[in-house]
Amino acid sequence: MSPALPDVTDETVTAWALAAAGGDSEAVDRFVRALQRDVLRYVAYLANDAQAADDLAQDTFLRALTSLHRFEGRSSARVWLLSIARRAVADRLRGAARRPRAANTPDWEDTVERAQPTGLPGFDEGVTLMHLVDSLPPDRREAFMLTQVYGLPYAEAAKVARCPVGTIRSRVSRARVNLAVMMADEPDTAHRHEPAAA
Incomplete structure (x- = not known):
């Protein structure tokens, strides 16, 4: 992922998401960069698995970008994206519950520290x-x-x-x-x- 943008307002990020939904590729990049740190930290906390955080963040953005055409701005883009992140983590946890776990390595601190x-x-x-x-x-x-x-x-x-x-x-x-x-x-x-x- 690209380096994160400095803090921007929810209104700006939502405007980028709407522009991205309309096909603006520069707005897609700004939208992703503005929210990638929030998504990474959020999925690391929800999953309690820093090693899976990068994959979960990428899964979140993949889901978001493939459904961006349906985003209408009724809520902020941040809320919309964090809701998608929550579903991505829930899906991962349900999948993990179905198979045996080889080792538990809760090392989320490294991911959080790398993100700030x-x-x-x-x-x-x-x-x-x-x-x-x-x-x-x-x-x-x-x-x-x-x-x-x-x-x-x-x-x-x-x-x-x-x-x-x-x-x-x-x-x-x-x-x-x-x-x-x-x-x-x-x-x-x-x-x-x-x-x-x-």
Whole structure:
């Protein structure tokens, strides 16, 4: 996949998707580049399998591009694409459940770390937080990622997760409580924020 574009608005990405649906090949490239990082991180979390994340992201975009002609912009392109990503992961998990698994290698951290820049202020705290987010129950983790990491409004996150808005709000609230408790129990983050001794 091409390098990701800097952050762009949902309106812009949706406009690119609509232009791509009309046959604009440059808009296809911009649409994919704008959302590839979000899709990669989302499928890595849902599948809990970083090694499958690249394949799942490619499967998501393949599905999206082959059905792009049906996209009418009734929801944002990001919501539409993350819904497709969710179905791609569900299909993969159903397929995996039907066959024996040779080894369990949950190494999603590498995929997440490859998808974001390093050496920035707060990067280590961000990695610690993402480790803690991964330990949340799957439904809370998904709601937290959709609203707090990807920035989707609760109503759009509810569409992606296929549940009522109130359920998303409740899951995010519980995820925040869980994370606050875990952060308080995490020795590295507790020491990192203590004032230095005089």
